[in-house]
Amino acid sequence: MTTPANPPRSSPPAGLTVVLADDHPVVRDGLRALLGSIEGIVVVGEAADGRAAVRETLLHRPRVLVLDLEMPELDGVGATREVMAAAPETAVLVLTMFEDDESVFAAMRAGALGYILKGAAQEEIVRAVRCVAAGEAIFGPRIARRVAEWMARPPGAGERSPFPELTAREREVLDLIAAGLANPAIARKLRLSPKTICNHVSSIFMKLQVTDRAAAIVRARDAGMGRAP
Structure with missing residues (x-):
């Protein structure tokens, strides 16, 4: 039996592709199990640090990158900024424990389209992945309230924290x-x-x-x- 000189390339995964980035294996395992159980969603890559998250995103070009803010090598804000510069077609969804104003707005300024907290219901996580994949901004209920409160502040109310570029x-x-x-x-x-x-x-x-x-x-x-x- 002869082998074709040029075997056909494998076709890219069909469906909504996702890369997961979190330095805790238990969190990645849980997200992989959750999203992998949803028809039409395919997890194509994983990363345990921010630098690897950027590499996996550039390798797989997923529709969505789900990442934590606090990771080794490169934090989530820095990773988001690099992904937006090199792969703007990928939507970034932040999934983290930090809900302070500085973290939320640093992620938004970097280009994140969604921001939800760890501990969110499974249905909320799946909905957030689908929303950012469709180009919609989405926030968890507690984050949405903080954003609304910030937007409702009169001009000049409250002083910005020093060094807003830091997490x-x-x-x-x-x-x-x-x-x-x-x-x-x-x-x-x-x-x-x-x-x-x-x-x-x-x-x-x-x-x-x-x-x-x-x-x-x-x-x-x-x-x-x-x-x-």
Whole structure:
């Protein structure tokens, strides 16, 4: 039996394709099981960090990227920004535990089309995936209320937090850096691994365009941070 010289290429998956990005395997497993059980939705890739999320998205070009905000290597806001620049046809749905204004609006500014909280009902997650795939913006009920409240504020009401380009966790780390804490102490205080803190510090330096800890401390203290250890 002869083998064809040029075997036919496999056709792309039919249906609504999704890439999942979360550094917790249990979360990815649960999302894969949920979305894989829905007719017409196909999970085509997974990633355990933000950098891998961008790679998987560029490889598979899914309709939807579902990702967490806090991930190693590259946070969810940074990953969203890179995906929007390189694969704008992919809709980003944030699925996270953070519901503070800074995290929500940082994700929206980066280009995320949806934002829901972990712990949302399965039906809500599936509906959100389908909505962003159709080009619609969607927020979980608690997030929607925060967005509505923010939109209803009179002009000039409330001051913006310093360094809006940082995520809530990065701002927390920067505040502790400005208070004089070293990375191991910050890791203990926030109950995170030293490697995760190092990743946050590197991301902070890049976003603030500083080259060392001293410069970051100066900028943070000028903005009123670092007053409480």
